[in-house]
Amino acid sequence: MRTIILKSASSYLLPVLLLFSVFILLRGHYLPGGGFVGGLVAAIAFVLDAFSNGLDKTKGILKFHPGFFMPVGLMIAFLSGISPMLLAGLPLMTGIWADNPIPVIGAIGSPLFFDIGVYLVVIGASLTIIFTISESV
Amino acid sequence: MLGAVLLGFLFSLFLVFAGSYFRGKLAVLSSLIPLSLFVYFLTFIPEISSGEVIYESYEWIPSFGVNLSFTLDGLALLFALMITGVGSLVFLYTSAYLKDHKYLDRFYGYLSLFMAAMLGLVLSDNLMSLFIFWELTSISSFYLIGFNNDKADSRKSALVALGITGIGGLLLLGGAVLLGDVVGTYRISEMLSMRDAITDSSNYLLILLLIFGAAFTKSAQFPFHFWLPGAMKAPTPVSTYLHSATMVKAGVYLLFRMTPVLNGGDIWHTVLIVVGAITMIYSAVHIIFRTDLKGILAYSTISALGILVFLIGIGTQAALIAAAVFIVVHALYKASLFLITGIIDHETGTRDVTQLAGLRKVLLPVAIAGFIAALISGGVPPTLGFVGKDLIYESTLHFKNNAVLLTIIAISTNVLLFYAGFVAGVKPFMGKLPKKFEKLHLPSPLMWVPPLIMTIAGLVFGLFPSLIETTFAKPIAMTQAIAFEDFHLKLWHGFNTILGLSAITLVLGVVLYFTLKPSHALENKIAKLDFIAPEVLLLKLSEGFAVFSKYWTNFFQTGYLRHYISIVVAFLILLLGYLIFSDFSLETDFSTLADLTIYEISILLMLLMGVLYTVFTKSRLAAVAALGVVGLSFSLLFLFYSAPDLAMTQFSVDTLTVILFVLVLYKLPKYLNFSNKWLRMKHGVLSVSFGVLITLLILRVLKEPKNTEISEFYAENAYKLAHGKNVVNVILVDFRGIDTMIEISVLIVAALGVFGLLKLRLKTRDKK
Numbered sequence: 038m039r040t041i042i043l044k045s046a047s048s049y050l051l052p053v054l055l056l057f058s059v060f061i062l063l064r065g066h067y068l069p070g071g072g073f074v075g076g077l078v079a080a081i082a083f084v085l086d087a088f089s090n091g092l093d094k095t096k097g098i099l100k101f102h103p104g105f106f107m108p109v110g111l112m113i114a115f116l117s118g119i120s121p122m123l124l125a126g127l128p129l130m131t132g133i134w135a136d137n138p139i140p141v142i143g144a145i146g147s148p149l150f151f152d153i154g155v156y157l158v159v160i161g162a163s164l165t166i167i168f169t170i171s172e173s174v
Numbered sequence: 175m176l177g178a179v180l181l182g183f184l185f186s187l188f189l190v191f192a193g194s195y196f197r198g199k200l201a202v203l204s205s206l207i208p209l210s211l212f213v214y215f216l217t218f219i220p221e222i223s224s225g226e227v228i229y230e231s232y233e234w235i236p237s238f239g240v241n242l243s244f245t246l247d248g249l250a251l252l253f254a255l256m257i258t259g260v261g262s263l264v265f266l267y268t269s270a271y272l273k274d275h276k277y278l279d280r281f282y283g284y285l286s287l288f289m290a291a292m293l294g295l296v297l298s299d300n301l302m303s304l305f306i307f308w309e310l311t312s313i314s315s316f317y318l319i320g321f322n323n324d325k326a327d328s329r330k331s332a333l334v335a336l337g338i339t340g341i342g343g344l345l346l347l348g349g350a351v352l353l354g355d356v357v358g359t360y361r362i363s364e365m366l367s368m369r370d371a372i373t374d375s376s377n378y379l380l381i382l383l384l385i386f387g388a389a390f391t392k393s394a395q396f397p398f399h400f401w402l403p404g405a406m407k408a409p410t411p412v413s414t415y416l417h418s419a420t421m422v423k424a425g426v427y428l429l430f431r432m433t434p435v436l437n438g439g440d441i442w443h444t445v446l447i448v449v450g451a452i453t454m455i456y457s458a459v460h461i462i463f464r465t466d467l468k469g470i471l472a473y474s475t476i477s478a479l480g481i482l483v484f485l486i487g488i489g490t491q492a493a494l495i496a497a498a499v500f501i502v503v504h505a506l507y508k509a510s511l512f513l514i515t516g517i518i519d520h521e522t523g524t525r526d527v528t529q530l531a532g533l534r535k536v537l538l539p540v541a542i543a544g545f546i547a548a549l550i551s552g553g554v555p556p557t558l559g560f561v562g563k564d565l566i567y568e569s570t571l572h573f574k575n576n577a578v579l580l581t582i583i584a585i586s587t588n589v590l591l592f593y594a595g596f597v598a599g600v601k602p603f604m605g606k607l608p609k610k611f612e613k614l615h616l617p618s619p620l621m622w623v624p625p626l627i628m629t630i631a632g633l634v635f636g637l638f639p640s641l642i643e644t645t646f647a648k649p650i651a652m653t654q655a656i657a658f659e660d661f662h663l664k665l666w667h668g669f670n671t672i673l674g675l676s677a678i679t680l681v682l683g684v685v686l687y688f689t690l691k692p693s694h695a696l697e698n699k700i701a702k703l704d705f706i707a708p709e710v711l712l713l714k715l716s717e718g719f720a721v722f723s724k725y726w727t728n729f730f731q732t733g734y735l736r737h738y739i740s741i742v743v744a745f746l747i748l749l750l751g752y753l754i755f756s757d758f759s760l761e762t763d764f765s766t767l768a769d770l771t772i773y774e775i776s777i778l779l780m781l782l783m784g785v786l787y788t789v790f791t792k793s794r795l796a797a798v799a800a801l802g803v804v805g806l807s808f809s810l811l812f813l814f815y816s817a818p819d820l821a822m823t824q825f826s827v828d829t830l831t832v833i834l835f836v837l838v839l840y841k842l843p844k845y846l847n848f849s850n851k852w853l854r855m856k857h858g859v860l861s862v863s864f865g866v867l868i869t870l871l872i873l874r875v876l877k878e879p880k881n882t883e884i885s886e887f888y889a890e891n892a893y894k895l896a897h898g899k900n901v902v903n904v905i906l907v908d909f910r911g912i913d914t915m916i917e918i919s920v921l922i923v924a925a926l927g928v929f930g931l932l933k934l935r936l937k938t939r940d941k942k
Contacts, residue, residue: 061822065900065903065907066897066898066899066900066903066904066907067898067899067900068899068900069818069819069822069900069902070819070822070900070903071819071900071902071903071906071907072906072907073823073906074819074822074823074826077823077826077827077829077830078826080830081826081829081830081833084830084833088833104925104926104929107922107925107926108922110918111918111919111922114914114915114918115915118911118912118915129912130908130911130912132895132896132897132908134897144897146897148896148897148898148904148907148908148911151907151908151911151914151915152903152906152907154918155906155907155914155918158918158921158922159918159921161922161925162918162921162922162924162925163830163925165925165926165928165929166834166924166925166928166929167830167833167834167837169928169929169932169933170834170837170838170928170932171837172932173932173933
């Protein structure tokens with residue numbers, strides 16, 4: 038699907054969509070959004086790019102196989118889950134929060150990192166599935 | 175004691191890393207492990223013989239009452255010494271027997287794993303830890319039987335043994351759980367005082383059945399005995415150690431342990447006596463028809479196990495002491511005979527008793543050991559075997575009913591065992607040495623010293639039975655919680671009936687040995703009856719099960735996604751249909767529902783059109799696009815019912831799904847008809863009826879009272895407890911974070927599955 042319009046649009050859309058996905062990820066705690074949707078949006082951004090510019094180019098942008106997002110994300114989620122046990126001696130998955138929110142990002146706490154983990158896993162899993170299938174057919 | 179149990183496990187773990195050093199000359203050092211344990215347990219003899227019982231307990235899963243509690247009493251000490259003592263000799267023997275075998279380290283690993291498990295089993299005071307160690311012995315036995323894993327029948331025997339003993343393990347677990355349920359503890363020492371509560375409970379029969387099942391499968395009682403001759407495929411040290419001296423006695427041990435807990439009268443006695451008697455005579459008769467030395471020994475082992483079960487069934491003081499002494503006797507002579515068979519096999523390359531003769535000229539020390547072992551096995555004075563046999567006759571003679579019948583069975587078995595001992599221990603060494611064996615020479619002392627040590631021990635214990643009496647017999651009698659009178663083990667009881675019976679046994683045994691020659695003709699005769707053997711029947715049963723499972727699986731696992739979905743949906747339709755129509759009245763008051771808005775109507779129209787277009791279009795891409803319309807309409811619907819999070823996710827997921835479909839379908843050939851009219855009709859009927867049923871179900875659910883407690887809790891506490899205002903997200907990442915954690919793990923597994931399936935297929939295609 039090499040159309041000029043899609044091609045020129047997607048080169049602008051990729052960074053915008055990625056930024057948007059981070060935005061959705063971060064606002065999730067107060068407003069509709071979150072790691073899962075954010076991850077899906079980011080995955081769509083890459084898939085759109087692959088559609089217009091070809092899979093190889095998108096892989097070039099990524100530099101590594103998207104599958105590597107999965108263990109990293111899982112690790113972040115897991116560490117955020119056990120962080121209350123290690124840092125504060127609280128039970129597994131208790132939310133711990135920094136006292137003062139940071140501008141732009143908002144409140145920082147272990148659930149935020151958990152959500153980031155979910156975000157990365159969703160990107161990794163969807164891209165792995167889609168890339169693998171499109172390479173195989 | 176924990177350290178003693180763990181030592182074997184640690185050593186086998188150590189071998190995983192350092193195994194290569196233990197394949198060569200250092201292999202013999204492995205025997206230091208059982209030897210040091212043997213010495214360690216020897217130091218307990220003074221305490222145990224003075225009547226003490228040593229307890230040790232470590233918490234493991236206290237909330238379930240599962241703890242690592244160990245107890246060392248007479249019974250446990252006897253078994254522990256047997257395990258480590260025979261173990262040391264077997265470890266020594268193996269270093270020469272499997273010299274330079276490429277997997278020698280692995281063999282030692284399994285062997286010490288087994289030793290540790292067996293020690294744990296006999297020392298456990300907790301039924302649950304006993305069960306775990308019990309299973310570990312089955313597993314290590316599986317590895318050891320299948321040690322020659324390049325031979326198909328080795329692998330098969332290993333599987334059969336694992337299957338039979340595994341069923342036993344399951345029965346033991348069931349029995350242990352029921353027993354724990356009745357008395358409220360898994361500690362055996364605490365159960366001792368609750369025998370009446372157990373025997374009066376309604377589950378008593380079931381418990382008895384389960385425990386019997388466990389003991390009979392492990393100790394190869396009829397009709398589960400057949401795994402033991404099969405297990406003889408293992409290298410001889412394994413047959414010696416596991417399948418004659420220790421592991422197969424685990425069932426006997428369990429019965430011994432449970433006697434004071436479960437012995438509730440006639441049923442206990444009857445079952446054990448009958449099963450034991452059948453086993454001992456059935457397999458003793460089988461000995462006549464065998465020519466393979468290991469086969470002979472296997473059947474005589476089963477017979478001996480039958481005697482033990484039989485004696486425990488009789489359950490009088492004399493019988494229990496007889497059983498305890500017989501355990502020692504049997505371990506000593508049977509282990510020696512196995513080791514001797516191993517030497518013969520190792521040197522001559524055959525175990526066929528009709529081929530072997532005159533070996534005393536080349537293997538003199540082995541011949542001496544064999545001769546003494548045969549004497550012990552035959553119960554010839556002054557060996558310990560004589561003492562053991564006397565005790566057996568004493569207990570059968572004084573049993574309250576059928577004493578004559580039981581004594582006759584015992585005598586016949588003993589005559590046949592006498593024959594077995596002499597065929598295995600004496601016959602290969604007598605007569606004229608065949609030419610082909612003339613060049614044989616004596617193997618390493620590591621191989622012939624162990625059987626010699628054991629047989630000499632049997633001789634010494636026979637001459638001085640008081641050694642056994644104070645160390646084992648009396649402490650064991652104490653564990654049985656029966657009122658027992660003082661007794662003394664003696665070699666010479668004076669002239670009485672028992673001596674007469676012993677003399678009859680010896681005479682008949684000698685006559686049998688000299689008149690009956692093992693031959694292949696006899697072996698073939700019994701082979702004709704194989705079709706009614708329990709082994710064949712049970713194996714046929716398991717084959718039938720395999721065939722049935724294959725049909726069952728093939729019926730459901732067709733490999734077509736549409737079949738799977740059809741089956742799942744059809745099953746749900748049946749289930750829901752039954753549920754709804756068996757108790758259904760459509761009393762929905764439609765007036766209470768909110769009115770339809772114009773938005774809802776238009777979305778519904780869009781949905782309907784999308785669905786119809788998907789179903790009836792000829793183009794695949796159009797169908798996918800229409801399916802996308804359906805999905806997006808749903809996300810609009812979520813939006814109208816104020817679920818923005820769901821709507822967003824549905825929107826993204828649908829986008830990705832459509833992309834995925836397009837990717838795949840785009841490359842498919844255009845005009846290929848995968849389905850016919852009839853199939854489409856079938857799927858249509860299924861889908862429509864499923865939809866109708868779900869609608870009815872939802873209408874039915876509306877009648878149920880609403881429970882808003884949970885959603886109110888989340889709405890109230892989202893900000894208070896989790897600092898978040900978006901309840902959905904807070905639930906996902908905080909309240910039910912572990913669920914999410916597992917979900918993303920599942921997601922990863924799915925992605926890896928897709929990756930593996932497609933990439934692996936590509937690779938094999940590349941090869942072509």
